[in-house]
Amino acid sequence: MSNATFVDYSMNQLFLPMDLEELIPPRHVVRVVNDAIDQVKDDVFLKHYPGGGRSSYHPKMMTKIIVFAYTQKIYSSRLIAKAVRENIPFMWLSARQTPDFRTINRFRSERMKQTIDEVFSSILQLLIEEGYIKLENYFLDGTKIEANANRYTYVWKKNVDRHQKNLQVKIHDLLCEIDEIEKQEMQTYQDHDLEELGEHSTLTAEKLEETVAQLEQRLQEEPENKPLQKRVKKIQDEYLPRYQRYEEQQAIFQERNSYSKTDHDATFMRTKEDHLQNGQLKPCYNLQVGTENQFIVGYSVHQRPGDTKCMISHLEGVRAKLGTLPKAIIADAGYGSEENYAYLDRWNVKAYVKFNTFHRENSKKWKRDISKVENWSYDEEKDEFICAGDKRLTFRNETKEQTDSGYEITKRNYQCHECEGCPLREQCTKSTTGRQISVSPALMEYKKKAREILGSDHGRTLSVQRSIEVESVFGHFKENRSLRRFFLRGLPKVSIEVGLLSLAHNLLKKTAAQMKSTGDKVG
Template identity: 50%
Template sequence: MYINYSTSGQLVLPMDIEVLIPKHHLCRIVDIAVEQISPKLLSSLHPGGGRPSYHPRMMLKIILYAYANRMYSSRQIAKQLGENIYFMWLSGNQKPDFRTINRFRSTRMKDIIYQTFFGIVDLLCKEGLVKLEDYYFDGTKVEANSNRFTFVWKKSIEKYDKALDEKYQQIVLGIERIVKEDQLAENEKDFQEKLEETPITSDKIKETIKEVEVRLEKEPKNKELKRAKRTLEKDLLPRKQKYEDQKAIVGDRNSFSKTDHDATFMRMKDDHMRNGQLKAGYNVQIGTEGQIITGFSIHQRAGDPGCLIPHLDLLKKYNRPKPKVLIADSGYGSEENYTYCEEEEIEALVKYNTIDKEQTKVWKQQIGRLENMVYDEELDEWICANNKRLVFTYESKKKSDNGYISIKRTYQCIDCHNCPFQSSCAKDKDTKSISVSMENQKQRKEVRERLSTKVGDKKYRQRKIDVEPVFGQIKHNRQFQRFSLRGLSKIQVEWGLICAAHNLLKWTKLISH
């Protein structure tokens, strides 16, 4: 059950607001887009019970229109509902307060933000504005709504936790000496080794405290036992519990913020002090076509290479059309990403990190570079520019954060001692050695071939004027440089609304010309 809501004829006196709104105004596009979203999707936002809720279509319209006009505060949006005729028309002259707006945005929308966003993308596809074939991909870091200096580092947690464990071991050894002085003198080494092998947890410290309490019942005047119990209770146990909680929060990341646990500290280009200072933030990734955002994802890792596969998997999760061509910069040119694209039958126009340097004269003159060597497939050897051979010595495996296993083969030169290039090629080592992934070498060759074609070169050049300007429009033109909400689920909602608002602005611009 909803409060009666209509966008026509709200004001009989003195006039209908609708006559003041231009034909191709942004608020009309917002109205059209939201009206075509599935009713089942929006009805799921109403929990039922209590007084009738504001209609979710109306709430979504005013929020999208606000985001398109650089208004990200729920208080600002609530203020506009009584002052701005475009907001008044979209809201049917209803005035939800800022708490209602914020609750709808941060809580109700979190389960349907991707469906809402992709629904607008499908509408743009029906209008012929996107084909969902080429996928221009890039990422940027956006500052979290958290204190810039309340950070916790994983290495510090592990360092202090290790020191705590050592202190606990010393206390336990001291307790054992008090109770069993003679016996421990004989078996102290064995007892200490056993103690070090057992993981120390807050539960184990609690058990030790109980054991000390039992012993104190027999020796109530033992000052050393009392001191040990006090140290365990007041110092070690609270700290151990704190470190366990922090380890659970940080997970596989290297840091987190105390004021937004989901935010990770990252080095950002647009730092407020212009010196690349670390700030808590999120790594946002988008795919575009014609500067229209066709996919987005939020990541807690700072590096871009590991974000591509989770992003594309997210598209699969929501049954999105698979991109035919993926265009991205060299930050995503890894063996893992190339392999994924091959398996998914996506043509990857993604440079690797040295592709441009390989064409320079300086690079070609460096005799120690793998790219300047020739591979003898029959003998499984590499031949350098000075005709020296590097033979296979061993093979190693490396597993990525996403679970991909890459195999690298190491080759070593057998005749470096008499070579005039030994010092520069081997970099002051006795012999020259290289570590190479044969699979990645094959992939790099294929990438060079794809990018050398006219179509491939044209599409890759298009990337600079397709995906990169979108970040400029959002972060600079619309001044969205810091999230307003906290927590990963709420951040996804906020960035999804930003992307949807951006697409509606593009739609308005295209039909008005």
């Protein structure tokens, strides 16, 4: 007989306590999520429910389980539904209610589209009130994240433009043939100028449909006209559908140069994750994130590959959520444009923003380059630039340029008339008419301020801190949160996904800060 003893084991024995909350550690992240969402005003959710019909799951409960799921790297609606049935923290959050995966997915895709910004702003205000965020230094950067789309089903605007233009010429030629057959010239189409169907056409699919309708009417009057019948059939069956497809594609492009067939909102961009080193373009979104103390203060998703034109729309979103802008913006050279500097100046925000040549200007090679305007002197009284050969560039005229957003850039143009015989000419210019330069006085002044502010001890400290601040958040997203590729499709849903990830990140940071202050381990 064995003398072994065992702890009493009976699957039919009931144990106390029956409350699930007793099984959750006191500083578990699920408690932080629960407390944070509870403090969001009910009206944020309830105003989107008109009432009537079948009772819905409470929006706070649904928001809690989805946000907590994102803290646990659970993104699939099926896995969230499974966790709600089986996982103790999820069961506690849902009060043992069990929404199915369709309900969870529908709430995330439809309801959260209306509430995610307000929920994020509400929790951000709580973090500000609790002292985690002070809105002093806003560290901004962007990263490209691959869309949930096929990498090889792309549409390029240049190709569509070319095909559309060629088709217009074919349509024009075919209609001219029809006129030749009928010997009626332009009188056949009183409302349609055939010359407009050439290379510089304003032809639309609607106009083409009207033309086809007129031709079909003629065919009813002349059913034996086989040449006309053949050409009308070609326009109707081949040219019109193709032209309609090109118009649809042009509408999808908007201001972009490409899109993916499986996610029309995704744009093809170059990324750092280029394992084959062949410059492969992938369908991506440009994620812009601003942080303070590694908490996410603002986020936005863009379809533009470059960061420069994303800054103002991103900060406008931050201002809309918070009602104000942080005191200082710290960003790298990708954001250093005149328009961005002017925007920050207008809102009295201190700009620790580098411009594209900031680091190169300090190199020996740059300082020895006599062709660089930055190495010249300027005679303010005579409004003349003096080059390295002691020749003067005199003012010629002033021109204005406009950015995509409507911002106007004023440029002053100068030309040297003394280049002939200058021993430094070959190092300075290849122009046969003499060296010409075009400068923006406003941008030159902004760059001067940027050099001063970034060259200060505080400026250098913040520049170093920027890489630690934002890059660590991107690292957390990509490595710890497994966000190498978005899970949802379409710009609205991707924005929801980023909002949920940002909420999860901030609540995890808050949990870690609380653990650190008490010496506990993260739950």
